[in-house]
Amino acid sequence: MxxxxxxxxxxxxxxxxxxxxxxxxxxxxxxxxxxxxxxxxxxxxxxxxxxxxxxxxxxxxxxxxxxxxxxxxxxxxxxxxxxxxxxxxxxxxxxxxxxxxxxxxxxxxxxxxxxxxxxxxxxxxxxxxxxxxxxxxxxxxxxxxxxxxxxxxxxxxxxxxxxxxxxxxxxxxxxxxxxxxxxxxxxxxxxxxxxxxxxxxxxxxxxxxxxxxxxxxxxxxxxxxxxxxxxxxxxxxxxxxxxxxxxxxxxxxxxxxxxxxxxxxxxxxxxxxxxxxxxxxxxxxxxxxxxxxxxxxxxxxxxxxxIVNECRSRNWDALRQRVLLLIPGLLITVGAITILEVTSKILDQQQYATSVARMNAWPPVSVFGVSWDPTSALTWLLPLVAILVGIGFVYLILARKMQQRTGTIIMSREPAR
Amino acid sequence: MTQAAIELAGLKKRFGDNEIIRGVDLAVREHERHALIGPNGAGKSTLFHLISGLYTPSAGDILLNGRSIGGLPPHLITRRGLSRSFQITTIFPRLSVQENLRIAAMSKHGRRYALFSLARNAKEVNRDTDQLMELVRLSHVRDKFAGDLTYSEQRALEIGMAMGPGADVILLDEPMAGMSREETHYMIDLIRNVTVGKTLLVVEHDMEVVFSLCDRISVLVYGELIATGRPDDIRSNARVQEAYLGEVVA
Missing domain, CATH: 1.10.3470 (ABC transporter involved in vitamin B12 uptake, BtuC)
Known part of the structure; x- marks a missing residue:
């Protein structure tokens, strides 16, 4: 249906x-x-x-x-x-x-x-x-x-x-x-x-x-x-x-x-x-x-x-976990995209190299509507921290899931024959 | 004397310099249950592969109901009326029991290229599928994946698959391998049931199975048949005892 x-x-x-x-x-x-x-x-x-x-x-x-x-x-x-x-x-x-x-x-x-x-x-x-x-x-x-x-x-x-x-x-x-x-x-x-x-x-x-x-x-x-x-x-x-x-x-x-x-x-x-x-x-x-x-x-x-099966069987734990995973997922995605985009923009031979030569400096580049200064440590650290925090979250969520799963296995084990 | 269902005449198989089957002559009578026994490495499986078409003979001939099948590919041998099971279960693991047996039953009706018949409307095929399922007593797991069945259920399905094409001559390769005593008894009974009115050639290690199930026994040692006869004759045959049974039965 x-x-x-x-x-x-x-x-x-x-x-x-x-x-x-x-x-x-x-x-x-x-x-x-x-x-x-x-x-x-x-x-x-x-x-x-x-x-x-x-x-x-x-x-x-x-x-x-x-x-x-x-x-x-x-x-x-x-x-x-x-x-x-x-x-x-x-x-x-x-x-x-x-x-x-x-x-x-x-x-x-x-x-x-x-x-x-x-x-x-x-x-x-x-x-x-x-x-x-x-x-x-x-x-x-x-x-x-x-x-x-x-x-x-x-x-x-x-x-x-x-x-x-x-x-x-x-x-x-x-x-x-x-x-x-x-x-x-x-x-x-x-x-x-x-x-x-x-x-x-x-x-x-x-x-x-x-x-x-x-x-x-x-x-x-x-x-x-x-x-x-x-x-x-x-x-x-x-x-x-x-x-x-x-x-x-x-x-x-x-x-x-x-x-x-x-x-x-x-x-x-x-x-x-x-x-x-x-x-x-x-x-x-x-x-x-x-x-x-x-x-x-x-x-x-x-x-x-x-996901449909989890909704059907009202498996809220599993669904909540999926929603929870979206948060670190977003962090990792944004962090990774920022690093990749900044890197690719300053490696762009034609555009960026000419502006570097002309201004004799590394001008900031724009990603997500934000201006990132390639010479500032923050530009690299901020996305990196986002990625690491994201990975940490994922690890925590999955570790909890693991724990719960082994827990249920032990409880549902049949008596040994 | 009735015509032999399977007749092997001077059958030989070489792999490189190794001669595995060294001239086997054997006649399996119509409607008998015939066991092929022998120590490990005697060439029992090779002989099965030769008869069923997986291997081509190096010399000699194989007759099925009087017609030569030596060197034919497996699917043509099956269509001539000989089908087999494998020692290593050869089923469709990610299909349901019903789908497994349906593919087997389709073959019996020659529906090999039925591109325009809906499976659910194929009445005779589905009826035969249900019959097969009952025959091997798997109706209760009809919709389970074959790969999720217990080992003995999978072995029963394996036999069902061999029965599907409706062949008169059935080859079973170690149907009881790896089974418990209980399961073995269950399987003997099942095999006896499904092979009524058919010719059976079976490779089996379990002597109890062989002696209780089979009318005649052939003993293969190092690629040669050293004896063929009724269970009692085989038991008392000196050469067989020396070569094989001595250690097991005595």
Missing amino acids: LRLITLALVGAVLIAAPLFLEPHSIGVLTTALIAALFAMAFNLLSGRAGMLSFGHAAYFAIGGFAVIHTMQAVESGAIWLPTPLVPLMGGVAGLIGGLGAGFFATRRSGVYFSMVTLALAEMLHALAPNLGGFFGGEVGLTSMRMPWLAFDYGSENQVYFTVLAWTVFGIALLYAYNQTLFGRLTVGLRESERRISFLGYNAHHTKIIVFGVSAMFSGIAGGLLAFATESMNYSMLGMGMSASVVLHTFVGGSTVFLGPALGALIFALFGSLVSDLTKNWLLYQGILFVLIMMFMGDGLAMLWIR
Whole structure:
């Protein structure tokens, strides 16, 4: 019930978004939705089937290029296809590419599988600039969205709603896939491939199909990007794209169905918001990723589920602890950001070095609207103290939790047999 | 004489220079419960891996109901009607008992690529799943993760998994390993029940199990069969006593 309400709320916010967001933000949200669908497609392979692909950008980009070519063909009148259906061609291309690559990659398991997927994607990435006909060389390819019925696809909102519809449709299909007999078998693959074989299933064929389906949805996501940006470039095939989908999936949580979508949304929005504030946003994104992996290895969706369960079971102690942890968390965050920002500003060769040379002094820099003098000890000590105090608090809170936990274990221990 | 369910003819397996299985001839009759015993390192597990397709034979042949299966991959051997359990429990730990057995039961109905059938609507599969669950007496833990079951429950599930594809020939690799006396008795009873009307080949160390469960026994020593016969014959066989039983039973 709560799940349905949450979903309905998220859906309502997404549908109403154009009412309260400016076009630029709608563009950001569009890319976030595409990243969400991509992460969900990726997680079918990684989370459900237990095959960690390091080269999923390949199927994303193949879908994107297929769609750009389709759009060009529609534009020139060579073929007829309603514009909102164009992303479908990304799915077709992704499926074909995925079945082909999957045939080779799924012959191996574990790390070897990951390496093969990485190698296949990098191979394509290296070849792409030379295959100008299909990938458009260094400059890439562009096209125009053609009008369809009453829609001219000229506004951010029309694009946004098309992408939203495809994303929801794609995620719904992935959900349905999980409910099928084959979807159940897919999870078995993750748990024990040997058992699958000895039950009479051809594990290799099964894995190829899973790979193909995952690549198909990745291709749709790539197609949506081509559709939304009206362009495609071979750099989409690169490691960055393959890495970011892994990142999104694990931040969100690969064990919860919508976890990857959550991770993608959060990271896309985080990137967009923070990159407006500081050029160190990638550093913060990296730190965030490391922290989440260290302290909530199963992702943010799992954290959410835990909190909901604690509310349900009226576990006030646990909830109070979480709220308490926010205080030192804030201290550490503010302290760390201050040190990082001041450091990065005085290390900035172009701007800061010239002002140092001109004024023959180290001028103060502004962080959080406060002016920090780099030559003053206070500038460094204050944030450092904040961090240390924060860590001390965390330690105290966790130590108490430890104590309580061992206490309960002793009390609830069953009599020895 | 009825046709043999499993027939091994001059079966050999080498790993490099090591010959582990050195020419084994054996006929397991249809519907019999047959035990394979022998000291550690005799090659019992290797022989099981050969029959079930995990290893390919270096020489010789394996017949299942008269047809050669030597060198076939495991999934094809299972589809021909032979399935097995493992000494190291091979189940799906992060799936419920019901999901475990459902994947096993799907195979029996050939629903190997059922991309468009919802699991909850697959009536025959779900019915078979419930039957399997009752057969191995795990209905009370239906929704528990397999990984959270007790060890003996996991071993029972392991047998359920082997029964799932509906094969007529069942290979069980040390089903009682690591069990208490009580649990062993429970398991003997369970195995006897699930293998009614089937052919069973079982590797087991516990002599009490072997003698009470099986119709015939084969003794494997250093990759060679030194005797095959009824329990009493095996007990009184001098070579067997010398090689193996002497220290245990005498």
